[in-house]
Amino acid sequence: MSAAIEVSGLVKRYGDLAAVDGIDFTVAAGTVFSFLGPNGAGKTTTTEILEGLRKRTAGDVQVLGLDPWNQGDELHRRIGVIPQDFRFFEKITPKEAIEYYRALFHTRVDPVELLQKVELADKLNSRYDTLSGGQKQKLGLALALTNDPEICFLDEPTTGLDPHARRAIWEVIRTLKKEGRTVFLTTHYLEEAELLADRVAIIHNGRIIAAGTPAEIIQEHGRPARMTVEGSPALAAYLQMNLGAAAVVEDGKVSVTLRDKGDALKILTAIEESGLPWTSFTTTKDTLEDVFVRLVGQMDEGALKSGGRK
């Protein structure tokens, strides 16, 4: 599969501050790539560099084989972008907005069809300032598709939207992928990335701290599966002694690591045999969000410690 986006050694500095500090990644054509990171991690800066809206300080960037900054005009004909918090002319309707973009891009797209695709056809003739947040975002999505783009850049497209609107945007992203387009999605909703993305990169303080498929990242950086039982410290001690399992007490709950599937049965049997009081049990596995929070937390803690030693 050919690469739609290739980034190597990308650096963006604002004075002394490195917003992006030497990152490398590749996005294969036709896949959904999700770029994750806490606020201020360098997501938007990186995205804007890829879109040709911001000049890089150093490194190589190729989007569809083009240099985004120097060949921006050519690139913009082939990509679609919805910025974070999309804004448009207030008194203009979605239909007029698409006609405007259609005239600028010299395409023949049908406004009604395009608005149907983003589930906004019912607001064809409503002015922008009367649309809800989700509808505005959908219009942004429709405009980004006016030029039939090969890559769609979506910068936090669902931030601030209600769950229903968010799901509608997800559906459009799935359709884009089905149509063979490459999607570059930045988000801080980990659930969104886990659901939609083929590959994920987590950026923190301008550096990529984890990359791969969501499953690979969880596998590599997540904790093993656990069984949690509501019980006393005495129960934890009993389990540790009789099973040799690592049992810890957290918030009145006893948590035991599962090494394999059979462990769950052994633990339950041992609990019953202990005769100690206990109630409901659950088994849990790390999600991408757990991994993200832990990784980012570890990095921040590390930074604090190394800062404290100075």
Add this chain to the structure above:
Amino acid sequence: MKLSHIAADFRIVSRTYFRNPVALFFTLFFPIILIGMFGLIFSTVGSGTVTLEVINQDHNPNGVGFTNTSVAFLEALNKTSVVSVQLVSVSPQNFSTYLGQNDMSAGLVIPSGFQSDYLRHVPVNLTVYTNPEAASAQGTVLGAISGVANGFNLKAACNGGSCAPIIGFTSLNVGSQVYKYIDYLIPGLIGFTILTSPMFSMVDIASSYRKDGIFRELSLTPLSRSEWLTSRILWYVAMTFVTAGIMIGAGVFLFNAHVTLTWGLVPYLVVGPFFFVSLGMLAGSVAKTPESAALIGNVITFPMMFLSGTFFQVSEMPPGLQEFAHILPLYYVIDGMNQVMLFSNTSRALFDILVVLVGSVVVFLLAIRLFKWRDE
């Protein structure tokens, strides 16, 4: 530059505009309000005293100073407080031309021998120049002169016993056009809208579109900055034609203003907005925030708004301010419109339009260069 891009953007601008009731109000009714307000204020207040240019030929026999009677006659005229006597040294043959060239509506010639004729009770004739176009000034001047002459005649009658009038006058018309305040007000207020409506809105657009990410949005399309700015210029040119039409209509209809409608006006209605849309964009681009943009816009706009001949003629301002007016671009727009609409002075009008045109090209290119819609 692609015409189709400019046309597409022009449609967006016009739709945005027509759907904004406040903007529509300002375009359609504000010109009428301005003309009505200023026209009413200044036409009802009136000009107070009328300046009367006087040639006094009645010198003392020794050639030093004027005769007592002529001086007393002029003092009596001044005391009426409706005319203000101003002595000039022009030959009576050129007096009518002089008055016309200096936009003066009233003149008086006191002939030599005035005093001796008066004292000898020999009829003596004064020559009075007035302008029938300036009807109220004409009435004032003729009334004042005949009143004072009557007083002198009565005094002579008492002294000499003869009741025949001695001082009479011949009334002549000044050949020139006399302009009313409203005549100057129309080009002035057209200039005022050419300045203010693009300046205020472009400065705001330049900073708010940047803040809202609309420039960023547009930068991702094939629309270029010069196409975008051209579409705005065309929009304001169209708006200027509408407001100029309304103002001229209101001036003529409400105040019977004198306006010469010529094609010569068209270049000003095109180049004027070209200049100020570009200048507004330039000011907005230099500013970092909407607040500082508004400040820069005001600093540029306010001096021009009052000192370029908008509400008050530049020639009536103190000399220092007149010099200052000559560095204001709007002065050339308004002066040019005065030249084509009132004085039919083509060469000065041509000079004015050239100044504005050269300025516009420079400011347009600077604005395109400095206004960025993506960050470094």
